[in-house]
Amino acid sequence: MTFPACTDIENPLEDISSTSQSEQPDSHKDSVVDTEFSRRTFVKTTGILSAALATGLPQLATAQDGHAAAASTPHTMSLTLKVNGTSRALTLDTRTTLLDALRETLALTGSKKGCDHGQCGACTVLVDGRRINSCLTLAVTADGAEITTIEGLAKGDTLHPVQAAFFDHDAFQCGYCTPGQICSAVALLNEHKHGALSAVSFETGSTTKPELTDNEIRERMSGNICRCAAYPNIVAAVRAASKGATA
Amino acid sequence: MNPFNYQRATAPDQAVKAVSASGAKFLGGGTNLVDLMKYNVEHPTTLIDVTHIPFDQIAVNSTNAVIGAGVRNSDLANHEGIRTNYPLLSHALLSGASAQLRNMATTGGNLMQRTRCYYFMDTAFPACNKRTPGSGCAAIHGFNRIHAILGASNECIAVNPSDMSVALAALDATVHVTGPNGKRSIPIGDFHRLPGTTPQLDTNLKPDELITAVELPASKFAKHSYYLKVRDRQSYAFALVSVAAGLEMDGNTIQSAGLALGGVAHKPWRSPEAEKFLVGTIVSPDAFRKAADLAVAGAVPRSDNAFKIELAKQSIVRALTLAAQGVQA
Numbered sequence: 260m261t262f263p264a265c266t267d268i269e270n271p272l273e274d275i276s277s278t279s280q281s282e283q284p285d286s287h288k289d290s291v292v293d294t295e296f297s298r299r300t301f302v303k304t305t306g307i308l309s310a311a312l313a314t315g316l317p318q319l320a321t322a323q324d325g326h327a328a329a330a331s332t333p334h335t336m337s338l339t340l341k342v343n344g345t346s347r348a349l350t351l352d353t354r355t356t357l358l359d360a361l362r363e364t365l366a367l368t369g370s371k372k373g374c375d376h377g378q379c380g381a382c383t384v385l386v387d388g389r390r391i392n393s394c395l396t397l398a399v400t401a402d403g404a405e406i407t408t409i410e411g412l413a414k415g416d417t418l419h420p421v422q423a424a425f426f427d428h429d430a431f432q433c434g435y436c437t438p439g440q441i442c443s444a445v446a447l448l449n450e451h452k453h454g455a456l457s458a459v460s461f462e463t464g465s466t467t468k469p470e471l472t473d474n475e476i477r478e479r480m481s482g483n484i485c486r487c488a489a490y491p492n493i494v495a496a497v498r499a500a501s502k503g504a505t506a
Numbered sequence: 507m508n509p510f511n512y513q514r515a516t517a518p519d520q521a522v523k524a525v526s527a528s529g530a531k532f533l534g535g536g537t538n539l540v541d542l543m544k545y546n547v548e549h550p551t552t553l554i555d556v557t558h559i560p561f562d563q564i565a566v567n568s569t570n571a572v573i574g575a576g577v578r579n580s581d582l583a584n585h586e587g588i589r590t591n592y593p594l595l596s597h598a599l600l601s602g603a604s605a606q607l608r609n610m611a612t613t614g615g616n617l618m619q620r621t622r623c624y625y626f627m628d629t630a631f632p633a634c635n636k637r638t639p640g641s642g643c644a645a646i647h648g649f650n651r652i653h654a655i656l657g658a659s660n661e662c663i664a665v666n667p668s669d670m671s672v673a674l675a676a677l678d679a680t681v682h683v684t685g686p687n688g689k690r691s692i693p694i695g696d697f698h699r700l701p702g703t704t705p706q707l708d709t710n711l712k713p714d715e716l717i718t719a720v721e722l723p724a725s726k727f728a729k730h731s732y733y734l735k736v737r738d739r740q741s742y743a744f745a746l747v748s749v750a751a752g753l754e755m756d757g758n759t760i761q762s763a764g765l766a767l768g769g770v771a772h773k774p775w776r777s778p779e780a781e782k783f784l785v786g787t788i789v790s791p792d793a794f795r796k797a798a799d800l801a802v803a804g805a806v807p808r809s810d811n812a813f814k815i816e817l818a819k820q821s822i823v824r825a826l827t828l829a830a831q832g833v834q835a
Binding site for chain 1: 509536540557584589600603609740741742
């Protein structure tokens, strides 16, 4: 099994590959292709290559667009992301999404890349306390914002109440969508506490402080798809967390 | 995605000046534009981020409501004055997308949403007059289940995907814009375009004009309105058909009506004929069926979407019935 060397990738992605290599165990440091190629290394390497394709290598973009050579020159910007309470100064290609910055540059791989088009919710994080899709958020637009990812919810070894509820209610199977589901549910409870409505509130005529019924939870969590269909347990976990929060 | 320069604007005139550069576009919440850039459908060389312009205010009083173009969809839907006086708008907004996307999307950006026609979104299909003028329309003889039944042309049968804009049409909104030649106001009915021979143009907004606010006239439908959205799944999907219905009632008699459809045309499809017919009528299933016939008159089905005609009629009757009952108030 051979993989293209990361150095084949154009300049804008070199930072990403070097960051990722530095996260690997020492034995893997010198070469991505290794006889003891771990699953994580495999995932990370293919992830980098997929990211490269998704971002669009400059030469591909130029060929397809027919833009002048100048249009294919990457633009980089310096910015600061305050992630889980820590300020991180970064210099990124303007095309970098917040999701890619978190995963590939800051090595916070809890937030997941599912569809990469705002259709699945696996990338959900909190920006200034509000849930958003980090895959459709350009990192440069989050300059100076407070970002909370799944890694920032627990306090030391004490799980966030929503994390604990997901654990107690077995609200997952494969777990890939779970970080997004949990971040989304944390925001949901906060929105509900502040009286936010959903489409269901209007359909049921409960437009003043609607009770968080199962139908309300399903509607408010509809931006997070679970391919394993663990929905009944996800609803149960959110319901339990909501009761705990108000007790 | 092609490389691009990123700039933050903090004032409307600054943004308008910056967007005059070749290949520049405004960036709002990015939920649609960034997605289309990933698909290589849009390839701006400069993005002017307009979310730092301080037009994120909402002012509601007895004569009108003024909504800043930068107000996020979730904030607009949950604003006390909007929720109370214009529940139709809140209901429509909350029927669209997901909580995450509504937290990102702006009022101005929602008005500028582009179609979700599969053929427009996928550059593997060379024919799309909206993406590449003159290249043809792959949808007309393709899989066109989600496409237009009203106001389409032989050049394009795409539909506008917005829920918010359908409510704005029924509420008779006005869009305020600013550009190099100053400010102007565009009635919502003239903001979006029918495809005609120029489907590449979604709206009558000029490329160097910036939406600054949306204005609503005094609320008439606060007690009797309903936004009905029919789609392939219960949540987080675009409308096959949607109906924004608002009624001003005196007992069982309709004093005035606002009626617009989504998912059926290249723009929110408001029906002045149906609205006019409803004035002075007594609430009844027959009256609502007649209004539905008027609203969908002239519909032209394609190979896969004939079901939308009956679906639209039934949806109109249901939305008007629920509006008359005042279930939303």
